Amino acid sequence: MQITNTTDYALRIIDYLSEKGNLATEAELADNLKMPIRNISKIMNILKNNNLINSEMGFNGGYSLAKNPERISYFDVISATESSMNLNKCLERNGVCSRNCIETCNVRKVLLKVQEDINQNLKNITFENSFNQSEIIEKRYLLLKVDLNSLDMNIISIKSKFSDLFNNYMTYDEFLYKFINHCVSKEDRDRVKSFLIDFKNSEKYYQDSKVKYRSEDGKTWMDLDKRIDDTQMVLMFKSYEYIYGNQDKTNISYLQQDMMIVNEFWDMVSLLETVLAHNKLEDHESLHNISFFTEQIYKELQLNFPEYGILDNEIENISKLATIHDIGKISTPYEVLNKKGKLTKEEMDIVKKHPEDGANMALKLPKCNSTKKLVHYAYNICLYHHERYDGHGYPKGLKSDDIPLEAQVVGLADAYDALISERPYKRKINHGEAVRMIVNGECGSFSPKVILSFIIASMNKTWIEKVSK
Known part of the structure; x- marks a missing residue:
């Protein structure tokens, strides 16, 4: 159940x-x-x-x-x-x-x-x-970006004790001193410090690595992810497991553990949305619009095509996960994504890597029995939202119903939102023209059932009001 x-x-x-x-x-x-x-x-x-x-x-x-x-x-x-x-x-x-x-x-x-x-x-x-207080994970998140040339530090997202210790006015050296001495157990300090300063001599264009350490009181395991490219380093710190010491871990209810991981899953989805918006890969309005469009199309599919067996909680979960369909663009060079004018073939090949990059990120979302299906949805949405019904999409060239339904719907919602939104390389167009282009296949081929559901949903008053603002 x-x-x-x-x-x-x-x-x-x-x-x-x-x-x-x-x-x-x-x-x-x-x-x-x-x-x-x-x-x-x-x-x-x-x-x-x-x-x-x-x-x-x-x-x-x-x-x-x-x-x-x-x-x-x-x-x-x-x-x-x-x-x-x-x-x-x-x-x-x-x-x-x-x-x-x-x-x-x-x-x-x-x-x-x-x-x-x-x-x-x-x-x-x-x-x-x-939830006895001695058994709760204190949720800590810190996501920051460091310029590798100037060592300027920019905090993207912060939560819990970290909020009291760190701010954007600190230098990276000040941050290191405070973090090592106030947030890391004595046993792990040397190891974590070495990990955090090991970037100046890196010969790799791209580096992605992780270390696990204990909090300053020794009660919580923390994850530290490090991602380096040619100009910047992104660090993400997060708590993920309580250390039970001599206590028998089996005494802690599996239900409690599952619920905590489910909450962490959605916290991570929210964090990824923040990263997308902060890096100007998507704005908050577009993310919320794509979620809304996905939900409305799914409701029409549920109503008109009962053979899909779509459940209410399935609609809600997939609509919320639609916001992270493009997380793979975090790995795409900014100047390519925001280029004014037509991309070269080489640049287009770089852009086309983002579905697979995003799918790999989705697989790193928190897992438990209650999030298995959510991770599966996220993976499919990230990897397959650019596939098209006639097989002319990417990255796998899937066709027809080999494309997961959630990816088909999010793909159409994304294509429609791109048409009605302004981009560095294009002007926005009106709702009626966008619907016409989708139906005529000018944005690729979509399932007839998904197209019909889109047409019905796009005529609803709430849809019209949303895109007319």
């Missing part, structure tokens, strides 16, 4: 309210938990109807827990938001068996025992004891 996004959001909302201890507004929840505000009202109604939260109206109103955190279990929340928690239909109250042998089926007996264990474990985890 894989929980829906609604359940994931509900668990995080209850956790937030249990930690805060007083009222929180929908806007506050959306901002702090990075959730779409449109989803929160629906979730709050479900939680309220199940007596898990209270709401107060008025200027100073908001939401709070209806019970003490120790009286709310994970089972309470999941059973409120999922239509069924059972592994198979034969385990339902009025179970159905195609062979009419519910009482004698050995498979059902095994599934029933597993189901009972799952339910009991979820009932045992409450929002008071589920």
Whole structure:
């Protein structure tokens, strides 16, 4: 069983309210938990109807827990938001068996025992004891860029303790001193320092390497990624695993670990969006537009072509992942991407490498049972969004439905957005002309079903209003 996004959001909302201890507004929840505000009202109604939260109206109103955190279990929340928690239909109250042998089926007996264990474990985890502070990873992120000639430092994204220590007014030497002495365990300091200064004598045009180290208190494993090209070095620091010491790691709920990794997955997606925007590879508006276009096309596919079996959470996840379809462009020279005028064949060959570069980056996203499918979607979107239905795309030259559906839809959304957006090498065109060009195959060939869904979606009022701003 894989929980829906609604359940994931509900668990995080209850956790937030249990930690805060007083009222929180929908806007506050959306901002702090990075959730779409449109989803929160629906979730709050479900939680309220199940007596898990209270709401107060008025200027100073908001939401709070209806019970003490120790009286709310994970089972309470999941059973409120999922239509069924059972592994198979034969385990339902009025179970159905195609062979009419519910009482004698050995498979059902095994599934029933597993189901009972799952339910009991979820009932045992409450929002008071589920995330004991000694077991939480303190989320730390730092993404910075260093000019290899001047050693000027530019912080792109920063979170947690790092925010108190570092800023863009520091030199790289000042940063090194502070980082090594305040953020790295004594045992790892020499090794990490050597890693961070090992760039001046590098003879490689491109270098990509990684080191693992312990935080200053020895409680958290940290990842440090280093990427060097001819003019700059990009460093990314992030926490990824709690060090349990003598504690038996099996005592920590697998559900908790999975949830933490899922949250880290979406944090990394958000971080990649920030990198794309910071490096002017995509602006935030285009990223959000492509996500919106993908969502609208998918909804029409779901409605008009039930043979695809598209689920609501599939639409939501793929739409969110559409924003990182071009992350491979991080490795493409800036002057090539922003060249005014037609690219040479050699330059075009360089640009055409970005799908494979992006797919390799997608494979490095955080993995657990709950993110396997998400990583798969991200990989397909990055690698195949320039493939075309007639086989004339790149990098693999796939054709027809050999191209994953998520890549087909994001590819069309990306092509449409490129038409209605201004680029260094082209003017933007209006919505009607862009639709005509897509339908006529002037941006490559797309699946007839995807084209039809695009046409219907592009006539919706919300779509027209969005592109008319």
